[in-house]
Every structure is written in structure tokens, then in C-alpha cells.
Amino acid sequence: MTKITIDHNTKAILDKKDFARLIKILQEQGYTVIGPHIVDDVVSLRPIDSVKDLPIGYEDEQEKGEYSVKKVDCQSYFQYVVGQDNPRRYFMPPSQRLMSFHVDKKQFVIDQGPPQAPKLAFLGLRACDLASIQIQDRVVGYGVESTFRCESDTYYGETRRQSILIAVNCTRPGNTCFCSSMNTGPKAKENFDIALTELRQSFIVEVGSEKGKKLAQKLPLKEASESDLELAELKLQNAAKHMGRQMETEQVRKLLNNTIEDSHWDKVADKCLSCGNCTMVCPTCFCCTVTDSTDITGTKISRTKEWESCFTHQFSYASGGPQRNTIKGRYRQWMRHKLCTWWDQFGSSGCVGCGRCITWCPVGIDITEEVETLRQSNKSLLNSNNLQEVTT
Amino acid sequence: MITEAIIRPEPICGMETWFPIPAEILETRKENMNTYTYKIRLVDATLRKQYRWAPGQFNMLYVPGIGEAAISISSDSEDPEILEHTIRIVGSVTRAIENMGPGSIIGLRGPFGRGWPLDKIEGRDVVLVAGGIGLAPLRPMVYWLLKHRERYGRVILLFGCRSPDDQLFIDELEQWTQERKIDCLVTVDNATPGWVGPVGVVTDLLQRIRLNADNSTIMVCGPRMLNRAAAWSFLKLHIPEEQVYVSLERNMNCGFGRCGHCQYGSQFVCKDGPVFCFNEIADIFGKEEI
Ligand SMILES: Cc1cc2nc3c(=O)[nH]c(=O)nc-3n(C[C@H](O)[C@H](O)[C@H](O)COP(=O)(O)OP(=O)(O)OC[C@H]3O[C@@H](n4cnc5c(N)ncnc54)[C@H](O)[C@@H]3O)c2cc1C
Ligand code: SF4
Ligand code: SF4
Ligand code: FES
Numbered sequence: 001m002t003k004i005t006i007d008h009n010t011k012a013i014l015d016k017k018d019f020a021r022l023i024k025i026l027q028e029q030g031y032t033v034i035g036p037h038i039v040d041d042v043v044s045l046r047p048i049d050s051v052k053d054l055p056i057g058y059e060d061e062q063e064k065g066e067y068s069v070k071k072v073d074c075q076s077y078f079q080y081v082v083g084q085d086n087p088r089r090y091f092m093p094p095s096q097r098l099m100s101f102h103v104d105k106k107q108f109v110i111d112q113g114p115p116q117a118p119k120l121a122f123l124g125l126r127a128c129d130l131a132s133i134q135i136q137d138r139v140v141g142y143g144v145e146s147t148f149r150c151e152s153d154t155y156y157g158e159t160r161r162q163s164i165l166i167a168v169n170c171t172r173p174g175n176t177c178f179c180s181s182m183n184t185g186p187k188a189k190e191n192f193d194i195a196l197t198e199l200r201q202s203f204i205v206e207v208g209s210e211k212g213k214k215l216a217q218k219l220p221l222k223e224a225s226e227s228d229l230e231l232a233e234l235k236l237q238n239a240a241k242h243m244g245r246q247m248e249t250e251q252v253r254k255l256l257n258n259t260i261e262d263s264h265w266d267k268v269a270d271k272c273l274s275c276g277n278c279t280m281v282c283p284t285c286f287c288c289t290v291t292d293s294t295d296i297t298g299t300k301i302s303r304t305k306e307w308e309s310c311f312t313h314q315f316s317y318a319s320g321g322p323q324r325n326t327i328k329g330r331y332r333q334w335m336r337h338k339l340c341t342w343w344d345q346f347g348s349s350g351c352v353g354c355g356r357c358i359t360w361c362p363v364g365i366d367i368t369e370e371v372e373t374l375r376q377s378n379k380s381l382l383n384s385n386n387l388q389e390v391t392t
Numbered sequence: 393m394i395t396e397a398i399i400r401p402e403p404i405c406g407m408e409t410w411f412p413i414p415a416e417i418l419e420t421r422k423e424n425m426n427t428y429t430y431k432i433r434l435v436d437a438t439l440r441k442q443y444r445w446a447p448g449q450f451n452m453l454y455v456p457g458i459g460e461a462a463i464s465i466s467s468d469s470e471d472p473e474i475l476e477h478t479i480r481i482v483g484s485v486t487r488a489i490e491n492m493g494p495g496s497i498i499g500l501r502g503p504f505g506r507g508w509p510l511d512k513i514e515g516r517d518v519v520l521v522a523g524g525i526g527l528a529p530l531r532p533m534v535y536w537l538l539k540h541r542e543r544y545g546r547v548i549l550l551f552g553c554r555s556p557d558d559q560l561f562i563d564e565l566e567q568w569t570q571e572r573k574i575d576c577l578v579t580v581d582n583a584t585p586g587w588v589g590p591v592g593v594v595t596d597l598l599q600r601i602r603l604n605a606d607n608s609t610i611m612v613c614g615p616r617m618l619n620r621a622a623a624w625s626f627l628k629l630h631i632p633e634e635q636v637y638v639s640l641e642r643n644m645n646c647g648f649g650r651c652g653h654c655q656y657g658s659q660f661v662c663k664d665g666p667v668f669c670f671n672e673i674a675d676i677f678g679k680e681e682i
Contacts, residue, residue, distance in 0.1 A: 098410055103456050106414055106435045106497055114408050140650065150405035150501060151648040260679055287652030289645050290410050294457040301457045303410065308651065315653055318643045319482055320616060329681025337655065344658030 004223050006213055011229060012221040014196070014203045019077070020051045022166075023123070025218050031121035031164065034090060036080070043069055045085035048123070055080060062174045062244070062355065064364035078124060078198050081174035082354055086283035087129050088136055090120055090163075091156050092307075098290065100302040111300065117158030124168045125192070127185030128177075128354040132283035133165070134191050138346045139286045164211055167192040171235040175244035176355030178368055182247065184352045186239040197232040204232045245355060247368045248375065249339075251382055256340035258381055259374055260332070268370060269328035271363050276309035278357035278365075279334065284342075284350050287315070310334055335370060394511040401444035403648070404434075405501045410646065412454040412499025413439060417492055418474070423560045427525065428490065429466065429478040432498065440473050447532035448507025448639060448667045452647045453477060453489065454499030461485040462644040462662070464529035465503060470539065478528040478560060504647035505666050508533050509637060513609045517545040519601075521622045523552050523594055523614025527560050529639055529666075530613055538573055547574040548601055552594030552618070555580050556587045575601070594618060595625045605630040611667075613639040620678065623670055636670040638677075657682055 004012060014022070026033050035048040038055050048054065060069045060080035069080060100112045125133075137143060140153040142160055170177075170186035179185030188195040193212030197204040204224055207213050279285045289308040294301050308315060311330050316323035324330045342350030351367070358366045375382070406413045419431040434440040445451075447469050452460045461483075467476035481490045489498065507529075518537060522530045530549075537547045549568065553559055559578065569576045577597050579590040590597060594614070610631055612622045619638050626636050642654035642661040654661040657676040659668065676682045 098408065101456075103414075103497060106416060108406065108412070108414050108456070108499065110407065148402050148648075150403040150409055151650070152409060153650070154408060257675070260676070260682075286650070289651060289653070290460075292457050292459050298457060305410070308645075308653070310652065310655075314643075316643050318641050319480075323642060324681045326681060332681070333655070336657075341655075341658040345660070 004221060006207060006216045006221065008207055008209075008213060010205075010207045010213075010216065011224050012205050012216070013224045013228060014205045014219055014221055016075075016077070016201055016203070018220045019203070022219060023048070023050060025215065026121040026123075026164070031119050033121045033123055035123035036078070036083075038069060041069060042067060043080050043083040045083070045087065045089065045122075045124075054124075059172075060174065062176045062359045064176065064358045064366050065361055067359050076198060078168045078196075079172050081170060081172070081177060082126055082129065082356060084281045084356060084360055086281065086354075086356065087122060087125060087133055088283055088286070090118070090122075091133070091136060091159050092140075092153075092286065092288070092305075095304060095306045096155070098303045098305055100300060102299050102301065115155060117155055117162060120159065120163040121166065122163060123166045125165055126168060126170055126179075126354075127188040128179045128182075128352040129283060130165065130167055130188055130191040131179075131182075131184035131352040132354070133160075135284045135346065135348060135350065135352065136286060138348070139284075164193045164215065165191065166212075167195040169195060169197045169232075169236055169239075171198060171239050173239050173243050174355060174359075176358040176366075177353065178243050178245035178247050178355060179353040180240045180243050181245075181249060181368075182349060182351055182353030186243075187236045197236065199228060199231060202228075204228060245353075245358070245366070245368045247353065247371055249349070252371060253340045253343055255371070255375055255378060255382060256336050259378055260336075262374060262378065264370075264374055264377060265328045265332045268331050268365060269326065271365055272327050272331050273363060274311045274327045274330060275362060276311035277360045277362060279309040279311060280307065281356040281360045282338075283354060283356070284338070284352060285309075289315075310337070331365075335367060338367070339371070398444075399446050399507065399510060401446065401503065402442075403502050403504055404439055404443055409648075409650075410501070412452070412460070412501050414497050415475075415500045417494055417496045417498060419494055420492075423478060423562075424558050426482075427478060427480045427560060429476055429561075430489070431467075432475050432477065432500070433473065434500070435497070443503075444472050445469055445475075445503035446507040446510065447536050448529050449503035449505050450529070450647075450666065451475070451477070451500050451502030452504065452644070453479075453485070454501070455485055455488040455492075456497075456499060458488045459485050460499075460501075460645070462504075462647065466528040466531045468535040468539075469532050470535075478525070478531070480525045501647060504662055506664065508611055508639075508667055509609070509669070510536065514543055515545065515607075517547070517604055517608040519548045519550065519603070519608055519610045519626075521550045521594060521610065521612040521614070521618075523618035523622075524554070524558065525560070526613035526615070526618070526639070527551055530611065531561060531564075533611060534568065534574065538568075541573055545604075545607060549574055549576045550579075550594050550597045550601075551577070552579045552581070552597070552614070555582045556584050556589075577601070593621070595621050598625055598629065603629055603631070608635060610636045611639075612637065616641075623677070627670070633671040633674060634669055637667055638670060638673075639666045640668060641666070
């Protein structure tokens with residue numbers, strides 16, 4: 001094997017038969033490898049031990065309110081897209097005990113401190129997942145020096161710093177995907193350490209960072225030929241043309257700022273069950289609630305942080321009752337937040353186009369359709385100048 | 393000079409975000425049927441010296457084993473070692489606090505939020521409008537204006553509550569009225585025998601005052617309906633939008649823009665507010681379920 005020089009942006013070939021080496025090396029370096037793995041008939045993102053845990057040869061089918069995976073004949077490693085799991089599950093776990101303590105005289109005496117941040121290697125994240133991690137970084141202020149200590153998230157920061165992100169470019173987009181509309185995929189553009197593009201017998205390995213470079217140097221890589229690179233590029237261009245869904249994002253903030261009282265929200269509310277599935281599967285949702293619990297004597301106290309959904313009643317309870325008492329108010333909040341107010345808060349869209357909320361909505365509400373319907377019924381509004389500019 | 397450090401001092405917490413630090417209740421005072429003022433002091437002497445806050449800011453008060461509630465600081469911001477919180481008993485946390493007395497330990501994180509626009513009112517007339525418990529976050533403003541009286545024009549306090557028995561800080565209201573350094577008007581929705589003051593909603597009091605529309609800044613805090621009625625009344629009197637400030641109440645869990653509960657359009661009420669300039673929220677202020 002000829003040794004090749006690995007540098008930033010290097011593209012090289014990793015043979016499929018050497019893929020196991022990748023997992024092995026990560027494990028030797030103390031990483032827990034998180035990768036796609038079928039749990040309860042869904043491709044999930046879970047700790048894996050070896051290549052055997054990957055859903056090799058499986059394909060998924062997704063539609064609004066529908067999901068299935070089936071074994072097909074091919075030997076593809078990554079012929080499926082995202083399932084209901086999303087990466088935030090590991091940076092901000094669904095339920096996490098922050099501490100337990102007891103009160104002794106005038107002190108809070110810590111019995112168990114904050115949880116240790118794990119060292120994770122994500123294998124097989126998609127471009128939309130990478131984008132969602134960047135969005136979460138902005139939400140928690142990861143990497144922002146000036147953050148007050150009382151406002152920082154140590155667990156997130158440490159997990160993020162210690163983790164390595166190995167992405168897979170999507171060559172077979174799902175039926176509910178619309179990442180190209182949101183400009184996040186199907187090809188990983190940034191925020192990865194290594195990105196893989198799957199070919200028949202091998203992967204194109206692209207190095208995206210110093211961390212990725214160090215890892216790549218340990219891999220048995222070969223020079224990529226012109227034709228390999230061309231083939232990979234073609235596959236990705238083809239994928240971008242075959243998105244299952246599309247969303248017209250032009251003026252979407254304007255649209256949502258000027259349709260708060262549109263009657264269309266009543267129609268969505270008639271269907272929506274307010275189950276909160278969309279918020280649980282969405283990789284950018286960040287809402288959470290910290291609650292107290294005590295042991296049976298009432299002296300040992302734990303504080304636990306859990307994912308919260310803006311579709312619940314208690315989410316917005318204040319002295320006058322819930323601020324959003326109706327499903328209409330809650331669905332509107334969710335959708336306006338993702339596509340509109342997120343921009344004001346964090347300078348980007350809150351939707352990466354992963355399509356999870358479409359697939360996992362039990363009644364098949366589709367965010368791309370909702371935008372389109374609103375748009376169609378407000379065409380004249382959008383054309384007029386007499387509008388709320390892009391503000392709140 | 394009113395600097396950023398005065399308006400927005402660094403909040404404190406325990407060893408980690410979301411870990412409160414202990415504070416001792418020194419004294420409790422009953423304000424009315426269901427409202428008490430608690431004098432508290434941080435247990436840790438070093439932190440106590442570091443702790444600073446500004447009028448309009450709030451703490452997340454914590455009862456171990458029960459949870460946290462956002463409560464405004466109602467004392468004098470220039471005496472930051474002893475804090476007062478005036479609390480209306482409504483739910484789980486506040487009820488648990490009601491059962492505590494001097495010597496009890498509660499927890500605290502804070503101060504959070506953006507308070508009243510201290511840096512923008514030099515030389516201006518200031519009108520404070522409070523409804524019910526909304527007087528709590530305005531009391532520090534009264535202290536501030538009284539302490540630095542010469543820097544400001546007229547100061548007017550309009551306070552409305554349900555009945556004479558629902559007033560807060562009765563002795564101080566009396567004192568402020570007597571001293572005449574500020575104009576202090578109290579109205580009640582329902583009078584009881586012996587009440588000689590005005591009866592009606594707080595916006596009715598506007599008929600009794602003369603405003604200099606070009607040089608007045610308005611600060612409102614009360615229930616939602618009062619906030620709306622008051623803000624709109626002042627706009628009708630030709631006070632410009634950028635001179636009307638409203639403090640909002642939302643459900644809060646974190647206090648620093650992470651939990652999402654307090655969102656109001658694009659705003660996180662906990663960190664972008666709770667005090668908003670009307671023009672920041674004008675497009676959603678009148679809408680429901682935002
Ligand atoms: C910035 C800010 C400053 C504030 N300052 C003050 C202050 O200075 N003084 C003060 O007294 N208050 C203040 N508040 C209000 C205070 O935070 C709330 O009243 C808080 O909810 C009290 O907490 P609690 O746990 O006692 O009540 P909670 O148990 O949270 O109950 C709050 C209200 O919601 C209702 N509720 C809650 N959950 C449910 C449910 N599942 N079903 C039905 N009803 C429910 C309760 O009946 C009650 O009316 C402030 C709020 C904010 C945002
Ligand atoms: S809103 Fe839906 S499509 Fe957009 S990021 Fe969230 S789950 Fe994915
Ligand atoms: S949109 Fe669908 S998934 Fe989201 S809360 Fe409504 S019913 Fe549940
Ligand atoms: S209270 Fe948590 S975001 Fe405002």
C-alpha cells in the first residue's frame with residue numbers, strides 16, 4: 001500500500017473491508033462509538049460495538065406518518081436516512097440528573113455532582129445532523145467566551161469538545177427530506193471531522209478538521225482516482241435533485257410575521273393532537289425543564305433536566321393560566337419558531353430540513369405543506385409592500 | 393455614568409448552572425391577605441459581597457425539593473447585601489415559601505434579565521404604573537428615583553389594586569405620599585368603608601395627571617390586561633413608543649434563555665426582558681397566545 005499524505009480537505013479512499021479498522025481505532029482511543037443501529041424496527045443512533053451493528057443492506061421508506069426499514073440485497077452500509085433519534089440526545093440527554101444534595105444547617109451539601117461528559121465518536125451523522133449541531137451550539141453559546149458561568153452548559157460543552165463527528169453524505173435522500181431547500185445537505189459542507197461518501201466497494205474519505213486529519217492518518221487510505229471522485233460528486237448532485245420534499249424559504253419570515261391571525265392555523269389545529277412528537281424528534285428543539293424530586297424521607301433532593309415540549313400545557317403556565325391555551329397557539333408557536341423567530345434569536349433558520357417531524361407526526365402534518373398552503377392563501381400579501389419587515 | 397455592569401451585573405449560581413445557592417430568610421412581613429415580603433441574605437459572605445443587581449431584575453427563588461419561581465427583587469439595589477422579595481402566594485413554590493419563616497434556608501440564582509432603562513431616563517419625567525403585585529419590581533425604581541431625585545424631572549407613581557386591603561407596602565405608600573417628592577396615586581377596583589381615594593382602574597388615574605408628552609418615560613408592570621390598557625392609553629396621549637416600557641410575566645424555568653419556556657415571539661422574556669420597550673414588541677403585544 002502506498003502511503004499518501006493526509007491533510008485538511010484531503011479526499012482519499014477507504015476500502016469497505018477496512019471499515020472495521022475505523023471503529024476499532026476509535027474504540028482504542030477511548031471513544032464510545034455512536035452509530036446507526038436498528039432498534040424496534042427503526043434506524044436509531046446508538047452505541048455500537050462493531051460493523052456488524054450497522055444496518056448493512058437495509059433501506060428505509062418514509063412518508064408522512066409512516067416509517068419502515070427492510071433488508072434489500074445490496075451491501076450498502078448507509079442506504080437509509082435519519083430515524084427518530086437525533087444527535088442532541090447525546091449532547092443534552094432526554095433526561096439527566098444534574099445533581100443530588102441535602103440541606104445541612106445553612107448549606108446545600110452535594111451528594112452527587114454533575115454528570116461526567118462522555119467521549120463520543122459519532123459515525124454516520126448526516127449533513128442535516130451536522131447543521132443541527134451547529135444550531136444547538138449557538139443555542140447554548142458553545143464556544144462563546146463571554147458567557148456568564150451561570151448561563152453556560154458545561155456538559156454540552158465538554159461532550160462537544162471531546163466528541164468526533166464522522167459524517168456520511170446522503171446519496172439516497174428520504175421521502176420526507178428537504179435539506180437542499182434549507183441549504184444544509186445532502187452533502188456535508190462543514191462542522192465534520194471526517195465525511196464519507198459511500199461507493200460500491202469503498203468510501204471517499206474527506207478530512208474536515210485537525211481532529212479528523214489525525215484520525216485519517218491512522219487509516220489504511222489510498223489515493224482516490226479522478227473517476228472515484230467524479231462518481232461520488234455525481235451521486236451527490238443526483239441526490240440533491242431527488243429530495244422527497246421541498247420548502248420555498250423565500251420571504252418565509254415575512255409570511256409568518258404577517259399571518260399570525262390567519263384562519264389556516266385553525267385548520268392545522270383541527271388535525272394536530274398536540275402530542276409533541278415533532279418536538280421530540282426535531283434535532284434543533286432545545287426546550288427543557290428542570291424539576292426537583294426527593295427520596296422518601298424528603299431530605300435527599302435531586303434536580304433533573306428533561307426535554308420539554310412547547311405542545312404541553314405546563315410549558316407556558318403563568319399566573320393567568322397557560323399563555324398558549326389552544327393547540328392553534330402551540331402549533332403556531334412551534335412552526336413560527338422554527339422558521340421565523342429563530343432567525344431573530346440565533347441568526348439562522350431553526351429547521352434543517354431533516355423531515356423527522358413529518359415522518360413521526362401520527363396524523364401526518366407536514367411542515368412543508370403548511371408553509372405552502374399559507375403562502376398560496378397569502379400571495380397578495382407577499383407581493384405588497386405594506387408589510388411588517390423582517391422583525392419579530 | 394450608568395454602565396452595562398450596573399444594568400446587567402453577573403448572575404451567581406452554585407457549582408453549576410441551574411444549581412441555586414443558599415440564602416437565609418431574615419424576616420418576613422405580611423403585606424396583605426396573600427402577599428408577603430421576605431428579607432433574605434446569601435449565606436456565603438463572599439458571594440454576598442459580589443452580588444449586584446439592578447431595578448427590574450429578578451431571581452429564581454428555590455425551595456429545595458419543590459422547585460423554582462421567578463421573583464422580582466423588590467428592595468433597594470444600592471443595598472445589595474440584603475434582598476427583599478415580595479411574593480404573592482399562588483402555586484407550589486410560593487406556597488412552600490409561605491410556610492417558611494426567619495432562619496429558613498431557601499435557594500437562589502440570579503439576578504437575571506434586563507431591568508428598567510436606568511440609562512435612558514436622565515432628566516426626564518418618569519411615570520410608574522403598577523397593578524397589584526406589579527408594584528414589587530417597581531419599588532426598586534422608586535428607591536432609585538428618590539435617592540437620585542435631582543437627576544430626574546417629575547416622578548409619578550400610579551398604583552391600582554383590587555381593594556384597599558390588597559395594597560402592598562402600605563406604610564411606604566403613605567410615606568411617599570406625605571413626603572411629596574413623588575406624586576403617588578392609589579386607586580382600587582372595589583372600595584371598602586373608609587376608603588377616600590379614587591375608585592376605578594389604574595388607567596382612570598391618567599385623567600388626574602398632566603403629562604409632558606415630550607419628556608416622559610413610562611414604566612408599566614401589572615397583569616396582562618393592565619399592561620395592554622396602560623400602554624395603549626399612554627400611546628393615545630402621544631407618548632412615543634420608545635418611551636413606554638412594560639415588564640412582562642411568562643412561565644420561567646432557567647432565567648437565562650436556555651429552557652425556552654418564556655418565549656414571546658422572538659424574545660426570551662427572561663434575558664431580553666422582562667422589561668421591554670414597547671417598540672420591541674409592538675407587533676405582537678396585542679395578539680393572543682404568542
Ligand atoms: C420576571 C418575573 C418576575 C416575577 N416577580 C414576581 C414577584 O415579585 N412576586 C410574585 O409574587 N410573583 C412574581 N412573578 C410571578 C411568579 O413567578 C409566578 O407566580 C410563579 O408561577 C409562582 O410559582 P409557583 O410555583 O408558586 O406557582 P406555580 O405552581 O407555578 O403556579 C402558577 C400558576 O399557574 C397555575 N398552574 C400551574 N400549573 C398548573 C396546572 N398544571 N394546572 C392548572 N393550573 C396550574 C397555578 O394555579 C398558579 O395560578 C414573577 C414572574 C416573572 C416572570
Ligand atoms: S422542524 Fe422538522 S424538518 Fe425541520 S429540523 Fe425539525 S424535525 Fe427536521
Ligand atoms: S404536529 Fe403532529 S407531531 Fe407535532 S404535536 Fe401536532 S400531532 Fe404531534
Ligand atoms: S426562562 Fe428559560 S428561556 Fe427564559
